[in-house]
Amino acid sequence: xxxSSPSEPSKQPVPVASERPSPLKVLEAKEAEALxxxxxxxxxxxxxxxxxxxxxxxxxxxxxxxxxxxxxxVTHRCTDFGMAEQKILGDGVITGYGQVGGRQVFLFAQDFxxxxxxxSGAYAQKICKVMDLAMRVGAPVVGLNDSGGARIQxxxxxxxxxxxxxxxxxxxSGVVPQLSLILGPCAGGAVYSPAxxxxxxxxxxxxxxxxxxxxVVKAVTHEEVSKEDLGGSLAHASRSGVAxxxxxxxxxALLTMRDLLSYLPQNNxxxxxxxxxxxxxxxxxVALDNLVPxxxxxxxxxxxxxxxxxxxxxxxxxxxxxxxxxxxGFARMDGRSIGIVANQxxxxxxxxxxxxxxxxxxxCALLRLLQHSAAHARRRTxxxxxxxxxxRRHHPSRRQAALRVRRGDGAESDxxxxxxxxxxxxxxxxxxxxx
Amino acid sequence: xxxxxxxxxINFAFPTAEIAVMGPEGAVNIIYRxxxxxxxxxxxxxxxxxxxxxxxxxxxxAAASLGYVDEVIRPRQARHKIITALRMLRNKRQQNPxxxxxxxxx
Numbered sequence: 001x002x003x004s005s006p007s008e009p010s011k012q013p014v015p016v017a018s019e020r021p022s023p024l025k026v027l028e029a030k031e032a033e034a035l036x037x038x039x040x041x042x043x044x045x046x047x048x049x050x051x052x053x054x055x056x057x058x059x060x061x062x063x064x065x066x067x068x069x070x071x072x073x074v075t076h077r078c079t080d081f082g083m084a085e086q087k088i089l090g091d092g093v094i095t096g097y098g099q100v101g102g103r104q105v106f107l108f109a110q111d112f113x114x115x116x117x118x119x120s121g122a123y124a125q126k127i128c129k130v131m132d133l134a135m136r137v138g139a140p141v142v143g144l145n146d147s148g149g150a151r152i153q154x155x156x157x158x159x160x161x162x163x164x165x166x167x168x169x170x171x172x173s174g175v176v177p178q179l180s181l182i183l184g185p186c187a188g189g190a191v192y193s194p195a196x197x198x199x200x201x202x203x204x205x206x207x208x209x210x211x212x213x214x215x216v217v218k219a220v221t222h223e224e225v226s227k228e229d230l231g232g233s234l235a236h237a238s239r240s241g242v243a244x245x246x247x248x249x250x251x252x253a254l255l256t257m258r259d260l261l262s263y264l265p266q267n268n269x270x271x272x273x274x275x276x277x278x279x280x281x282x283x284x285x286v287a288l289d290n291l292v293p294x295x296x297x298x299x300x301x302x303x304x305x306x307x308x309x310x311x312x313x314x315x316x317x318x319x320x321x322x323x324x325x326x327x328x329g330f331a332r333m334d335g336r337s338i339g340i341v342a343n344q345x346x347x348x349x350x351x352x353x354x355x356x357x358x359x360x361x362x363x364c365a366l367l368r369l370l371q372h373s374a375a376h377a378r379r380r381t382x383x384x385x386x387x388x389x390x391x392r393r394h395h396p397s398r399r400q401a402a403l404r405v406r407r408g409d410g411a412e413s414d415x416x417x418x419x420x421x422x423x424x425x426x427x428x429x430x431x432x433x434x435x
Numbered sequence: 436x437x438x439x440x441x442x443x444x445i446n447f448a449f450p451t452a453e454i455a456v457m458g459p460e461g462a463v464n465i466i467y468r469x470x471x472x473x474x475x476x477x478x479x480x481x482x483x484x485x486x487x488x489x490x491x492x493x494x495x496x497a498a499a500s501l502g503y504v505d506e507v508i509r510p511r512q513a514r515h516k517i518i519t520a521l522r523m524l525r526n527k528r529q530q531n532p533x534x535x536x537x538x539x540x541x
Contacts, residue, residue, distance in 0.1 A: 020489070023449075023450035023451045023494075024450055024509065026450060026494070027450040027507055027509065030496065030507070068506075068519055068520075068523070069506070070445075070505040070506060071499075071502045071505060071506075072499075072506065073496055073499040073500055073507065074499070074500055074501070074502050075500045097523055104523060122501075122502070125502055126502060129502060129505075133444065133523075136444070136524075136527050136528065136529055137523065137524055137525070137526045137527050137528075138526050138528065139526075266526075
């Protein structure tokens with residue numbers, strides 16, 4: 001230091017300023033430390049098991065360079081079981097906001113390399129912070145889930161953290177879209193929250209959702225069940241209906257969720273996005289004249305009809321493997337996003353069954369909440385569109401168009417005349433609440 | 436001022452920020468009053484305690500580890516960071532409970 005005298009070179013001066021490393025250097029060191037997360041070995045293991053790291057997933061999901069991270073230096077506050085010595089910056093979840101197709105989204109990405117992605121109190125607070133911000137500004141929340149569940153060392157604090165997240169899932173439902181990607185073996189508390197969100201995508205062979213794994217199931221019920229049958233992507237996409245989209249790998253899951261967001265409004269007070277369509281509104285398709293067989297008993301594929309009608313043949317089907325006698329999904333008409341609910345005559349002659357109705361109903365509810373246009377393709381040759389006072393009273397901004405392609409009998413035809421259906425249900429004492 | 440707890444939306448800190456109840460010298464005089472009084476070399480002891488306090492509290496990282504500060508930023512990026520945050524908040528809506536008047540002195 002300049003203050004030390006040249007005659008006493010060995011004397012160590014003790015001004016405090018000289019002992020402090022440059023604040024910028026400290027920041028850089030901390031940022032580098034946060035990037036290490038669970039360490040290179042665990043990241044390698046993540047890659048070897050066909051998974052990406054949390055940061056790689058965010059990179060793929062957000063528009064390039066748009067992600068802004070919050071709470072990078074948050075650590076847990078647990079002192080039991082030697083946890084005070086085990087702190088990793090970020091605490092196992094990366095949170096923040098970014099853009100998808102130029103539109104704002106809030107997201108959290110669980111990092112399996114840090115404490116197995118397990119949830120601590122601090123970790124839950126990070127997730128709650130982005131959920132609160134998303135609701136405050138009216139933008140979707142996307143969860144990239146890869147977590148073994150509660151952090152056992154934190155006990156009840158971890159469980160309370162889950163409850164805080166669940167409460168926000170419920171409050172945000174119908175206000176902003178909530179999307180979940182299951183990208184690892186998620187068990188216990190780690191799946192209750194995604195299960196409450198609007199759309200869930202799973203990845204083949206690497207993602208699982210269960211209350212508890214096969215080992216505990218065996219211990220409790222003595223039943224032998226494989227991981228795949230208990231909570232694999234196919235089980236949830238085709239049988240339980242928990243998963244809406246099943247993708248072969250993480251990249252396609254992330255890109256499909258980006259695509260899904262492009263059909264959704266940012267919140268329940270906003271209209272879905274409009275794009276300029278390169279597909280002319282007056283485009284005619286002669287193949288449609290002969291696509292539907294005249295004989296009422298002959299089947300045809302409703303999906304082909306849908307693809308020929310919508311903009312550029314692009315149809316994002318939701319739950320394609322679940323209840324295949326009904327087809328639901330999103331597409332665009334004249335550049336505007338629409339939801340489609342259609343009978344599929346190619347499967348079970350398109351007849352309603354409990355599961356089928358179950359699939360159509362949540363989508364309709366979501367469309368209503370999000371003020372989405374809806375198109376119903378049914379089987380009888382009659383088209384109507386435009387305002388219908390009775391049906392539209394409670395959601396004036398949702399536009400509906402129904403396309404009857406061939407047959408529609410019983411309740412099927414009633415669905416096109418909501419007042420008639422309501423009258424009928426009332427006669428049977430079935431209507432419990434006014435719609 | 437304008438902390439998370441009075442509902443600021445986003446909180447940034449420079450790496451030079453000191454977020455604590457009071458500065459290191461004042462705090463050490465209070466916390467270690469007895470140790471300083473009994474010490475043969477109070478100045479050396481004081482310097483050690485000041486250093487400890489500074490490392491623990493007189494920086495933005497204690498607040499950042501609790502999530503009270505969302506991000507510690509490089510000062511040169513301050514303008515960009517603030518604009519990005521304000522853009523993100525452009526559509527913010529928040530309601531307070533209905534009441535007849537604010538917090539007036541009585």
